[in-house]
Amino acid sequence: MSPEIVLLLVLLGGVVAAVVFTIVIVAVVDFSDASARGEAEQERGEGEESEHV
Amino acid sequence: MADTNSVGTQEPREGIYASSRLERGLIVLTIAVASIGLGYLFFTQLWWKAPPEFGCRDDFTKGGLCFFIEEESAIAGDANKLLKADIIGSNPGSELSVPIGWATQLNGIFIDTVVKPNIRWFGYVIWGTEAFIFLSMCLGFFSRLGALAAIGMGSQLMIGLSNAPNEWEWSYILIVLLAVAMFGLAPGRYFGLDRLLRPRFRALSERGSRVGRLLLWFT
Numbered sequence: 001m002s003p004e005i006v007l008l009l010v011l012l013g014g015v016v017a018a019v020v021f022t023i024v025i026v027a028v029v030d031f032s033d034a035s036a037r038g039e040a041e042q043e044r045g046e047g048e049e050s051e052h053v
Numbered sequence: 054m055a056d057t058n059s060v061g062t063q064e065p066r067e068g069i070y071a072s073s074r075l076e077r078g079l080i081v082l083t084i085a086v087a088s089i090g091l092g093y094l095f096f097t098q099l100w101w102k103a104p105p106e107f108g109c110r111d112d113f114t115k116g117g118l119c120f121f122i123e124e125e126s127a128i129a130g131d132a133n134k135l136l137k138a139d140i141i142g143s144n145p146g147s148e149l150s151v152p153i154g155w156a157t158q159l160n161g162i163f164i165d166t167v168v169k170p171n172i173r174w175f176g177y178v179i180w181g182t183e184a185f186i187f188l189s190m191c192l193g194f195f196s197r198l199g200a201l202a203a204i205g206m207g208s209q210l211m212i213g214l215s216n217a218p219n220e221w222e223w224s225y226i227l228i229v230l231l232a233v234a235m236f237g238l239a240p241g242r243y244f245g246l247d248r249l250l251r252p253r254f255r256a257l258s259e260r261g262s263r264v265g266r267l268l269l270w271f272t
Contacts, residue, residue, distance in 0.1 A: 003103055003104075003105075004100065004103065007099065007100075007103055007104075010184070011096075011099075011184060011187070011188070014184065014185075014188045015188060015192065018188060018192050018194040018246060019192075019246070022194070022246045022249050022250055025249075025250055025253050025254075026249050026250075026253065029253035029254075029256060029257060030256070031252045031253050031255070031256035
């Protein structure tokens with residue numbers, strides 16, 4: 001196998017590793033509470049600002 | 054009385070807020086083109102310095118990556134300048150310029166003491182960094198970290214090679230400027246894998262994870 005093919009496979013391995021890493025993080029980390037908390041904070045912020053108006 | 058527009062002008066948490074869908078699409082498209090373009094630039098430069106020889110010959114003294122390392126070492130002591138503007142053509146030299154002799158000297162010391170004696174393994178660091186920049190910029194994967202690496206790599210080349218014979222300084226300056234823009238924009242937030250990763254890293258960060266905070270910063 002030529003060195004160029006090996007290097008292309010290394011780069012392809014990098015692409016696959018990046019995608020697999022992303023899939024694992026998406027599958028493992030639950031971000032629903034954080035996003036819900038973010039939305040709640042945003043709503044509370046809007047409410048406070050509305051009171052000042 | 055508070056500003057009545059305050060509700061409508063809330064600070065966005067992240068991402069872009071264009072005036073129309075078309076403009077948003079245009080912004081995302083241009084950022085993606087610039088990011089992938091920068092990544093492809095580094096991809097094209099992986100092949101002439103492919104490991105394990107890095108294009109070098111004669112026991113890692115000539116050719117390929119070794120040629121440019123020798124070049125940087127050879128001009129390190131010159132009174133090098135950057136951003137040269139030859140305003141008056143009849144005058145010799147540039148009216149405007151930034152002296153970078155001190156930086157090229159420091160770079161020369163780094164080249165002579167770290168890079169040259171260890172080129173057999175340091176070549177892998179150089180090649181690997183450029184390969185990471187390619188992957189990061191093209192996939193939008195840890196794109197702020199990839200852009201930071203591109204700033205570092207581009208700056209080193211700019212300092213070391215912009216005054217070398219037959220080199221156009223702006224080719225290196227433009228790499229640095231594009232990398233700086235990508236660092237600020239973090240292109241993966243608009244088109245890449247970072248769009249999926251960031252909410253998860255933020256959740257980890259808000260739960261007190263230092264790793265999550267660090268990874269969030271890298272995206």
